[in-house]
Amino acid sequence: MGFLQDAPQLAHPYRDDRLLTALLDRCLPMDRRTALDADLDALGDYAQMAWKRASATTRRKPVLTQWDAWGRRVDRIELTTAWQEGPQLTTHHAVLAAGHDSHPCARLEEFARVYLYHLASEFYTCPLAMTDGAATALKAAGNRALIERALPHFLSRDPATFWLSGQWMTETPGGSDVGNTETIARRDPDGQWRLYGRKWFSSAVVGEAALALARPEGGEPGTAALALFYVETMDGSQRKPQLVIDRLKNKLGTHELPTAEIHLEGLPAWPVGELAHGVRQVAPMLNVTRTWNAICAVASMARAVHLARDYARRRHAFGKALVDQPLHAHTLAGMQAEFEAAFALAFEVAHLLGRVEHDAATPQEAALLRLLTPLAKLWTGKLAVKLCSEAMECFGGAGYIEDTGLPQLLRDAQVYAIWEGTTNVLSLDSLRALAGKAPGALHEAIGHWLADNDDMHAASTIQHVLDAATHWLDHHGQQRDTLEAGARGLAITLAR
Ligand code: MFK
Ligand code: FAD
Known part of the structure; x- marks a missing residue:
């Protein structure tokens, strides 16, 4: 047998993630930080196990059986292994329930769990996100009967009583x-x-x-x-x-x-x-599921960038490890920078959400959360596809081969931009936020960013567009069309 290439290895997704650990060290009080450690450690272990299991087993899909042998309609769905493990694992580690604990860091602690669990979950996080959104919408509606009926199930820490x-x-x-x-x-x-x-x-x-x-x-x-x-x-x-x-x-x-x-x-x-x-009533659900989407998109980027970096130490070309080729190192550094920025934006939204829900935020922060939620969703959705595609290329031809897991990362990433509001729909939603109930507070908050911006020309252009966007709903005809046609550009500029 000739040369055999080493496969990339997945480091511990929690213990070896300096971004996540630094964020939690910085934001959480010491006692909360210590209490969180065991759950994150276990979810990191699960993620590592799932990665190894996926590379050693054939992928399956759920199977729908509509009729039984005697002609009765049954609509039974057989689920994959990770889905069967989902209820036990997620209730035990309070992946969803932690977000509804009564303190301002609850959402941050929840989304740290989501970030670690997502890829191993095989998108069991999708219904978990919707369950979290449903719990949030029922609370916001204040419907006592439905809250008492459904929330003990949605927020259960026991798989026997948990409902999706x-x-x-x-x-x-x-x-x-x-x-x-x-x-x-x-x-x-x-x-x-x-x-x-x-x-x-x-x-x-x-x-x-x-x-x-x-x-x-x-x-x-x-x-x-x-x-x-x-x-x-x-x-x-x-x-x-x-x-x-x-x-x-x-x-x-x-x-x-x-x-x-x-x-x-x-x-x-x-x-x-x-x-x-009804759309006004479902909006709290949309904003929560969009936050899940942003965090899960960042989790896909983390995996893609991590694997590409690991592989660059194992693969040699033209007499050096890829990581020692200046251009490849530069490519990886660019990917890392974009990923870290997206991580910061998505977790800023998660942290703000918890602070707003527990009255620990200023009016400016509350207004900012309304704007940053669609921005984080649309920006991370697009970036996940770009980084997963770039990571695939970092593996050369091997990246195009199913068993490496890279094609799945890219295919799965494409969904982040489509569901829960497409990029254009969310760009328009960010206009809605700018023209919303608290434009004064929002503009004050954005003003702080712009004041810190080195590029005065860019800052004044953005300010000009923001002023126009504030009056989006008052505009008609050509003026309104022009504003809408530029909404994606504005959203991406703000997100960056
Ligand atoms: C693994 C990752 C986890 C992710 C899980 C993903 C699971 C995927 C499942 C799905 O895809 S579920 C389907 C998701 N569908 C969408 O996201 C719908 C996309 N369309 C929109 O977002 C539209 O903008 C929307 C339907 C919400 C509104 O369009 P309309 O018909 O033009 O309504 P309008 O008049 O703009 O809004 C109605 C009200 O809702 C307004 O309030 P008022 O009644 O008080 O005037 C809006 O201000 C309010 N609203 C809309 N979006 C809001 C919002 N309020 C707060 N936050 C928002 N985001
Ligand atoms: P359309 O609304 O027809 O959009 C087509 C194109 O038009 C898009 O590019 C869009 O950006 C653009 N567009 C639309 N309006 C405007 C506008 N005003 N200005 C500019 N551009 C515009 N839905 C659920 O309700 N529940 C689920 O559980 C669920 N699960 C899903 C799972 C998967 C895997 C997928 C792919 C989708 C799922 N969806 C679910 C549906 C998803 O939310 C919708 O597909 C999505 O919201 C887009 O709607 P649409 O497919 O009708 O596209």
Whole structure:
């Protein structure tokens, strides 16, 4: 046998991550920092085990069985190993529940766990994110009955009582524009609401609950007339017959995540709040899942950059290790810098979220959080694809080969920019934030950044655009079109 190349090795994702450990050392009080260590250590161990397991086993996908041998509709989904391990592991280490502890660092501690767990989870983090979002939206709505019913399950630290929640928004005529929703909510004579319609993407179809947008029967067209409903999917161990799984989607990536097309045929439902303005009610969920998306995108970048750096010490070309080739070293340094900036932005959002939720933030910080959430989501979504692609190239031809795990990283990364609001939709959302309820506080906060900016010309251009954006909703015709056409450029400039 001739030359055999050493494979890249994954260092301990927690103990050897100087960025994460430095952030937690800096931000957490000593007692909290010490208490967190065991969970992060264990999640790092799991991530390392999962990486080794993935390289030694054949990848599987979830399998949907719709009918049993006797012709009964069963819609049973067989899950992959990481998904089967998910409930036990995540409740034991409070991956989700920690975010709802009652202190301002709760979200930071939660997202440190998410960051370590995400890649090993095979996108079990997707329904976890939606469950976290559902818990947050129910709290924000203040619906006591639903809070008492669902939160003990969503925030459970015991796998036996843990429930996952879905987020049923997207339909065939509109994923960005949910104002096109066709699902109808109809009320029985006894007062029970039921949903009738088709949801086109349901990523937590194995979950026990969901928040769903629907139009109360007879309602006006458009967004404002939509209501938000809470549904449960199971009758004991059986899926409710009014929830029909049509098929699992055949996707570019996230193969282990069972994303389904479903029909609702009179599924019982309970309004979360008033029977209108459902998008306003689901917004706290969107902002939480977008934060998860940013952290998970950064986790993909961390893995890609880490593997590329490790490989550069093992692979030689033209008489030197790749890491000693000046141009390759420069390429890696650029990747590292972009990753570290994205890490800082995503975790800033996580930290701010916890501070705002526990009244520990200034009004400027609260306004900043509303703007930084879409910016962090859209920026990290794009950057994850770029860095995973660059990392693949750092392995040469080997990076293109399935068993190295690099193709999966790239395919999976592509989803971050699409779901939970595409890049353009989030660029427009950042305009919405700039034109929102607290423009004064927000502009004060941004003013501080701009004052620190060395490039006075860039700062004054940004200031000019920000002033125009503040009046986005007041503009009409050509003026408004021009502002919207520049929204992505503005969002990316601000994020950078
Ligand atoms: C592994 C990583 C974990 C990630 C998990 C991912 C799971 C993936 C599952 C999904 O993809 S779920 C589906 C996600 N779908 C979207 O994100 C929808 C994308 N479309 C948008 O975001 C639109 O901007 C939106 C539907 C929210 C609004 O469009 P409209 O129809 O033009 O409504 P409008 O009038 O702008 O907003 C309605 C209200 O919501 C307004 O408040 P008011 O009623 O008080 O005027 C808005 O201010 C408010 N709003 C909208 N977005 C908000 C918000 N409020 C706070 N934060 C926001 N982000
Ligand atoms: P469209 O809205 O048709 O967008 C098409 C293009 O138009 C995009 O480039 C978009 O940026 C652009 N665009 C749209 N409006 C504007 C505008 N005003 N200005 C400029 N550009 C615009 N949804 C759920 O509800 N629940 C789930 O569990 C779920 N899981 C998913 C899992 C996966 C793997 C994927 C890929 C999607 C999932 N989705 C889910 C759906 C996802 O949220 C939508 O696909 C997404 O929001 C985009 O909606 P759309 O597909 O209708 O695209």
